[in-house]
Amino acid sequence: MPSEIRDINLAESGLRKIEWVRRNCSLLSMLHDEFEKTKPFAGKKIALSVHLEAKTAYLCLTLAAGGAEMYVTGSNPLSTQDDVAAALVKEGLEVHAWYDATPEEYERHIRAVLEVGPNIIIDDGGDLVHMMHTELKHLIPGVIGGCEETTTGIIRLEAMAREGKLEFPMVRVNNAMMKHFFDNRYGTGQSVWDGINRTTNLVVAGKIVVVAGYGWCGKGVAMRAKGLGARVIVTEINPVRAIEAVMDGFDVMPMNEAAKLGDFFVTVTGCDKVIDEEDFVNLKDGAILCNAGHFDCEIDMARLREIAVDKAEMRNNIMGYKLSNGNWIYVLGEGRLVNLACGDGHPAEIMDMSFAIQALSAKYLVEHAGTMTEKLIDVPEEVDIEVAKKKLAFLGKSIDTLTHEQEKYLNESGL
Numbered sequence: 001m002p003s004e005i006r007d008i009n010l011a012e013s014g015l016r017k018i019e020w021v022r023r024n025c026s027l028l029s030m031l032h033d034e035f036e037k038t039k040p041f042a043g044k045k046i047a048l049s050v051h052l053e054a055k056t057a058y059l060c061l062t063l064a065a066g067g068a069e070m071y072v073t074g075s076n077p078l079s080t081q082d083d084v085a086a087a088l089v090k091e092g093l094e095v096h097a098w099y100d101a102t103p104e105e106y107e108r109h110i111r112a113v114l115e116v117g118p119n120i121i122i123d124d125g126g127d128l129v130h131m132m133h134t135e136l137k138h139l140i141p142g143v144i145g146g147c148e149e150t151t152t153g154i155i156r157l158e159a160m161a162r163e164g165k166l167e168f169p170m171v172r173v174n175n176a177m178m179k180h181f182f183d184n185r186y187g188t189g190q191s192v193w194d195g196i197n198r199t200t201n202l203v204v205a206g207k208i209v210v211v212a213g214y215g216w217c218g219k220g221v222a223m224r225a226k227g228l229g230a231r232v233i234v235t236e237i238n239p240v241r242a243i244e245a246v247m248d249g250f251d252v253m254p255m256n257e258a259a260k261l262g263d264f265f266v267t268v269t270g271c272d273k274v275i276d277e278e279d280f281v282n283l284k285d286g287a288i289l290c291n292a293g294h295f296d297c298e299i300d301m302a303r304l305r306e307i308a309v310d311k312a313e314m315r316n317n318i319m320g321y322k323l324s325n326g327n328w329i330y331v332l333g334e335g336r337l338v339n340l341a342c343g344d345g346h347p348a349e350i351m352d353m354s355f356a357i358q359a360l361s362a363k364y365l366v367e368h369a370g371t372m373t374e375k376l377i378d379v380p381e382e383v384d385i386e387v388a389k390k391k392l393a394f395l396g397k398s399i400d401t402l403t404h405e406q407e408k409y410l411n412e413s414g415l
């Protein structure tokens with residue numbers, strides 16, 4: 001099936017973005033060269049659904065260099081960059097994605113990359129795996145396994161596994177240390193504020209920022225908000241995480257109290273309706289809302305659109321909603337992942353680590369085809385450590401090594 005993209009003439013701009021990424025992704029470049037020689041994916045079809053911007057494109061090219069036939073789509077209608085999609089087609093990959101796809105188009109694109117009968121699935125949020133297990137079950141026998149990029153996708157996979165419904169092995173890429181320690185915390189921390197700042201062009205210093213969820217991503221978002229000079233309030237449902245937020249110097253309270261105080265709100269929980277109608281009416285006039293969690297359900301956008309008495313687009317990616325109490329509230333990027341819908345996603349050096357883990361996990365699946373008994377697989381610790389060592393070397397940093405005596409001290413009881 002031919003590619004479905006917006007405009008092949010945009011390829012030049014996309015290729016330049018990918019070249020910038022290549023120059024800043026040392027691990028992926030190393031794997032690209034290695035795969036070019038060893039061809040670990042020769043004869044394999046890979047279907048990939050990840051936010052389709054330049055870092056993802058470089059992952060696709062790395063897998064293609066390893067001999068994979070790549071079938072690529074995005075994982076969110078607002079995060080696809082049309083010039084990057086065009087660049088991949090120019091490089092000979094099959095792509096089905098465009099910016100601002102309707103729900104029907106998005107589903108058609110997902111289906112198109114699966115209908116080729118992939119051997120490996122690379123998913124971000126679980127949409128490919130879900131469709132494979134519902135509408136395209138007949139293609140499951142051809143699947144060796146897959147890799148899942150994000151927390152929300154893992155939650156969906158774990159639910160499927162619990163119910164005995166997951167039919168092929170999936171690697172929990174998100175759970176690798178070299179993924180969530182850095183991608184979720186430092187990647188989301190930086191890119192969320194990049195998205196908010198470039199979209200609003202407003203000052204953060206002196207404002208009150210409410211961060212919903214103090215998980216790996218929330219810690220990064222709160223840390224960077226503090227660095228920008230904001231007063232940060234955290235909302236949580238987990239008492240341990242709430243104490244962690246208090247000890248990190250943040251105020252903690254329920255959303256219905258925080259709603260009255262915040263200037264900026266960032267939801268990053270992976271949960272549903274974290275800011276809902278009860279909160280909308282409590283918000284200050286001019287409050288700015290955005291979401292960094294995977295799905296656009298954390299802010300109850302459907303209800304907000306219903307109760308708004310007026311709406312106006314203020315700037316690109318800022319929609320204002322007027323409530324019956326006269327207050328305007330502003331939502332960035334339609335409540336979709338703000339760092340991707342309103343920005344370029346995580347910094348290249350961060351995705352270098354996440355995607356090195358992705359590429360090595362895909363290689364692991366091919367090498368262990370047919371022998372994996374578990375349906376949920378963690379990235380082997382040695383892969384994590386190897387990626388960390390290589391990244392350190394690229395950063396020009398070295399660390400100490402245990403002496404024989406120290407090893408003895410740590411490993412023997414002395415009894």
Ligand SMILES: NC(=O)c1ccc[n+]([C@@H]2O[C@H](COP(=O)([O-])OP(=O)(O)OC[C@H]3O[C@@H](n4cnc5c(N)ncnc54)[C@H](O)[C@@H]3O)[C@@H](O)[C@H]2O)c1
Pocket residue numbers: 150151152153180183184188212213214215216217218235236237238241268269270271272274292293294295337338339346
């Ligand atoms: N924007 C990005 O680029 C990006 C990157 C990585 C992950 N994600 C997504 O961000 C979300 C969070 O990921 P994470 O790795 O931080 O997960 P996590 O499990 O580490 O943290 C989520 C936190 O939210 C809290 N929480 C859940 N429901 C809540 C509610 N109703 N109110 C307040 N707090 C609540 C949980 O107790 C937990 O502490 C997921 O959807 C994940 O897929 C986004």
